[in-house]
Amino acid sequence: MNYSLLLNNLTNPTLLFFVLGIVAATLKSDLEIPESSSRFISLYLLFSIGFKGGQELAHSGLNKEIMITLSLCIVLAALVPLYTFFILKKKLSVENAGAIAATYGSVSAVTFVTATLFLENLKIPFGGHMVAAMALMEAPAIMIGVVLIRRFGAESAKKSIKSLLHESLTNGSVLMITGSLVIGIISDTKGAEGIKPFTTDIFKGFLAIFLLEMGMVAAKRFAAFKNYGWFVTVFSIAVPVINGLFAIAITHYFTLLPGNRLLIAILASSASYIAVPAAMKQAVPKADPGLYVPMALGLTFPFNITFAMPLYWMLIQVF
Secondary structure, X not given: OOHHHHHHHHOOHHHHHHHHHHHHHHOOOOOOOOHHHHHHHHHHHHHHHHHHHHHHHHHHOOOHHHHHHHHHHXXXXXXXXXXXXXXXXXXXXXXXXHHHHHHHHOOOHHHHHHHHHHHHHOOOOOOOHHHHHHHHOHHHHHHXXXXXXXXXXXXXXXXXXXXXXXXXXHOHHHHHHHHHHHHHHHOOHHHHHHOHHHHHHOHHHHHHHHHHHHHHHHHHHHHHHHHHOHHHHHHHHHHXXXXXXXHHHHHHOOOOOHHHHHHHXXXXXXXXXXXXXXXXXXXXXXXXXXXXXXXHHHHHHHHHHHHHHHHHHHHHHHO
16 A cells, blocks of 8 residues: 555544544543534535535536446445345344445545545546535435335334435435535536635635544444444444445446546445434434444544545556
């Protein structure tokens, strides 16, 4: 592995704020981000990446690579929960298996943003349509996870598929990034430039504060996660790597841009800790958020942004 690249990634200021959050929670510091501020920052990040992605998509238009990319991402969002559910069901309840499968089929917007900053630091180009790909991967994984729980669970879910689809698509996180993407596409270029200081210039600062809170949340929830043993720990690292390597292999045959290949690999290997927990809380209350949230946030997220990105980038350059 390129150790200088790994070192540069580990010393990225935004990542170091994540580490600071872990340290603060471990030392039982009274440092905290007010809930209202945290929610605002989350919405801001989704708004910013959605709007900027929409602008870039509007400028680039739809071509063969974009259509292939969007199709591949939707297929990955459907395949991951399908195969992981049956692995998880051997060790966990159907409800927990379905929730975790949906979590790993869906994506992490913050992991995606961190990957874009990684590419920007290396001056590697990537397409704005990748934001659209990320937005499209949220709902399919949630729906498939719930359908699998309905099919294999002892009790059928009370809500209809139509109702669950509506909840998935109108989830605040999904709606914000999708809506911002659409607004970015149809917005006038001159008008978009007018809000650039808000959408771009302060973005990294808000991301650093958000990751600070994510570090504190991950450290606090990790204790409850330990009760489930080694299986979920191995799953939280091994399955994302398998998904990321599969994405790298398959994108090789479609001659996509290297930057886009990395983002697809990161999307395939990331896990949702915002949209899926919100949806599962309503649709599958028997699933334990003390299990699938720490898996995604306490293990998969830090692994992806520290070790997986340099590893995937090295492999993309080699192959």
